[in-house]
Amino acid sequence: MLWIVLFLFGLAIGSFLNVVAVRYDGGETAPLFSPRAIGGRSHCPHCGRTLRWFELVPLASWILQGGRCRSCGAGVSAQYPFAELVSGLIFVLVPWRIMTVAGAGGALLVDLSVFWIVAFEALFLMSLIDIRLGIIPDGLNLSLALIAFFFAVFLGGALGLANHSLFGIYAAAFGLQGSLWLSRIAGAVFGGAFFGALIAMTRGKGMGLGDLKLAIPLGFLLGWPDILFATGAAFVIGAAVGLTAIALGRRTMKGSLPFGPFFALGAAFVFFFGYQFLQWYVRF
Numbered sequence: 204m205l206w207i208v209l210f211l212f213g214l215a216i217g218s219f220l221n222v223v224a225v226r227y228d229g230g231e232t233a234p235l236f237s238p239r240a241i242g243g244r245s246h247c248p249h250c251g252r253t254l255r256w257f258e259l260v261p262l263a264s265w266i267l268q269g270g271r272c273r274s275c276g277a278g279v280s281a282q283y284p285f286a287e288l289v290s291g292l293i294f295v296l297v298p299w300r301i302m303t304v305a306g307a308g309g310a311l312l313v314d315l316s317v318f319w320i321v322a323f324e325a326l327f328l329m330s331l332i333d334i335r336l337g338i339i340p341d342g343l344n345l346s347l348a349l350i351a352f353f354f355a356v357f358l359g360g361a362l363g364l365a366n367h368s369l370f371g372i373y374a375a376a377f378g379l380q381g382s383l384w385l386s387r388i389a390g391a392v393f394g395g396a397f398f399g400a401l402i403a404m405t406r407g408k409g410m411g412l413g414d415l416k417l418a419i420p421l422g423f424l425l426g427w428p429d430i431l432f433a434t435g436a437a438f439v440i441g442a443a444v445g446l447t448a449i450a451l452g453r454r455t456m457k458g459s460l461p462f463g464p465f466f467a468l469g470a471a472f473v474f475f476f477g478y479q480f481l482q483w484y485v486r487f
């Protein structure tokens with residue numbers, strides 16, 4: 204029952220965040236979460252009719268209406284149900300992962316779940332905006348930095364001042380695991396230095412300043428060595444998607460893809476599979 208409630212709540216949050224992402228104009232008229240940017244009743248962009256409540260039910264409305272507007276029959280972007288579904292899955296899979304792999308229970312499970320759900324929802328919103336506009340709002344990077352800071356304060360208070368890498372015991376080989384704060388700062392420094400060097404070497408053609416501004420708070424959130432693997436996974440996933448797009452004729456070699464979503468997927472890889480990945484690697 205609780206899992207179903209979590210999933211439905213996640214769907215609703217996803218519906219809201221998708222509206223925020225779709226209505227955001229790069230901050231030109233209003234900041235990300237301001238009522239001016241997201242206010243107003245939802246309407247069909249094709250015929251302009253205001254939508255009724257039963258047309259706004261996450262996931263269900265889109266499926267029942269066959270992905271079309273009830274009035275004019277215009278197609279409704281699959282991004283709506285997709286964003287809702289991803290958010291619903293974040294709300295279910297994050298606590299499930301913390302429970303099964305980290306073995307946390309009780310209040311610790313709830314607290315860890317809240318931090319990671321908020322972090323992944325922020326990364327998801329960032330991804331939706333980066334895909335649509337090719338920019339990452341500073342406010343989101345700042346939010347991520349605040350989440351990372353309070354997460355470190357919480358971890359230190361609840362679990363002690365050693366680092367709490369998602370790789371568990373396998374993080375020891377990478378050093379800096381004795382101090383929570385040193386590991387987090389090292390993660391931020393790595394993110395900043397790596398993307399700073401990449402931007403300098405490619406003269407800004409490969410990566411944008413937005414990617415650098417994302418790498419620093421993400422590095423602080425994940426700590427060392429988690430940020431190293433999140434970055435590596437992001438490049439592997441990005442290359443796979445880029446090459447597939449080129450093979451399918453959807454993009455040329457000169458085209459570029461926004462990197463933010465791949466960074467979010469890299470962080471998700473470390474969160475969900477990092478421990479098993481290193482465990483498998485060590486045994487191999």
Ligand SMILES: [Zn+2]
Binds near residue numbers: 248249251277
């Ligand atoms: Zn319509």
